[in-house]
Amino acid sequence: MFSELLREDQSRxxxxxxxxxxxxxxxxxLLTQRLVLRAPHEDDIDALAHLANNxxxxxxxARMPHPYTIADAADxxxxxxxxxxxxxxxxxxxxxxxxxIGCCGVEPQEDGRTVELGYWLGEPYWxxxxxxxxxxxxxxxxxxxxxxxxxxxxxxxxxxxxxxVIQKCGFQFQATGMVQSLAVGGMVSVEWYRLDRRTWxxxxxxxxxx
Numbered sequence: 001m002f003s004e005l006l007r008e009d010q011s012r013x014x015x016x017x018x019x020x021x022x023x024x025x026x027x028x029x030l031l032t033q034r035l036v037l038r039a040p041h042e043d044d045i046d047a048l049a050h051l052a053n054n055x056x057x058x059x060x061x062a063r064m065p066h067p068y069t070i071a072d073a074a075d076x077x078x079x080x081x082x083x084x085x086x087x088x089x090x091x092x093x094x095x096x097x098x099x100x101i102g103c104c105g106v107e108p109q110e111d112g113r114t115v116e117l118g119y120w121l122g123e124p125y126w127x128x129x130x131x132x133x134x135x136x137x138x139x140x141x142x143x144x145x146x147x148x149x150x151x152x153x154x155x156x157x158x159x160x161x162x163x164x165v166i167q168k169c170g171f172q173f174q175a176t177g178m179v180q181s182l183a184v185g186g187m188v189s190v191e192w193y194r195l196d197r198r199t200w201x202x203x204x205x206x207x208x209x210x
Contacts, residue, residue, distance in 0.1 A: 026145070027088035032137040035130065037090040037104065040077045044091050047100040049073035051122030058183035060159050061120050066183040092121065092134045101125040104134045106142055106151070113149040115142055119165075131165045139169055143200050150196040154179065157189040170203045171195040 030037035040048070049070045052058070058066035065072060080089040089105035104119035117138060121131050135153075142151055153171055155162035171193035178187045 027090070028141065028145075030090065030137045030141055031095070032133045034095055035133055035137065036093045036095050036098075037134060037137060038093065040080050040089060040091040040103065042074075042077060044100045045070060045073045045077055047122075048076065048091075048103075051100070051102065051124075052120075054123055055183065056123060057120055059181065060156055060162065061118075061183075062179050063182050064120075087115070088138075090134075090138070092119070092130065101130060102134070104138055106138060109152070115146070115148055115151055117142075117151050117153045126161065131162075132168045135165055135169050139195065139200070140204075143197055148197070150194050153193045153195075154190045155193075157191055163191065166193045169195065170199060172199070 027039065029039075049068060049072065052064060052073065053066070053068040055066050058064045058068065076085070079085050085105070087106060087108050089103065091100055092102040092104055093100050102119065102121035102125065104117070106115040106117055108115050117135060119131055119135055119138075121134075139151060142148060151171075152174075153166045153169075154177075155166060157176065172195065174192045174194050176189060176191055179190050180186070181188045
């Protein structure tokens with residue numbers, strides 16, 4: 001239950017330099033029925049490395065390496081703090097005990113009117129509705145606090161659970177395409193979905209989502 005586009009850019013080119021520290025004041029902590037979505041921090045590194053070091057996840061998330069090491073997790077946390085991975089990246093944690101269970105985020109697109117949604121969960125937490133809950137919470141935050149027209153999401157064609165999450169959140173199919181997968185080492189087929197603001201407002205008013 002995770003999409004392609006939580007973009008962990010793990011290229012680590014020597015020419016790349018960390019971006020300046022950016023404020024996350026526009027990325028508020030999000031509370032859902034069972035989850036708390038907050039900024040990743042150093043205490044998440046061990047759990048992040050443990051859960052993300054899974055080929056079943058890496059082959060479905062476009063830019064996650066496999067194997068996934070402690071060093072990868074530490075670099076991910078550092079880069080989220082520096083604002084180098086998307087605009088808002090969240091650790092997905094359980095509200096009852098604070099356990100780290102995955103990540104989600106949104107990334108602005110070049111047109112300035114669209115953001116892209118991505119998410120992944122550790123395998124022990126699949127099939128319990130957590131991905132849908134996190135994706136809906138993040139989608140609601142975007143439309144309530146951002147001046148954007150639509151949110152995009154993609155999943156691998158073979159990733160039926162992720163497709164169901166996207167559809168439960170009200171996204172509508174747009175097209176198929178190809179993206180580069182770091183773990184696979186080549187191009188993979190994906191489906192592209194979109195949720196526009198007008199559809200989101202209608203679904204919320206009808207009580208069909210959230």
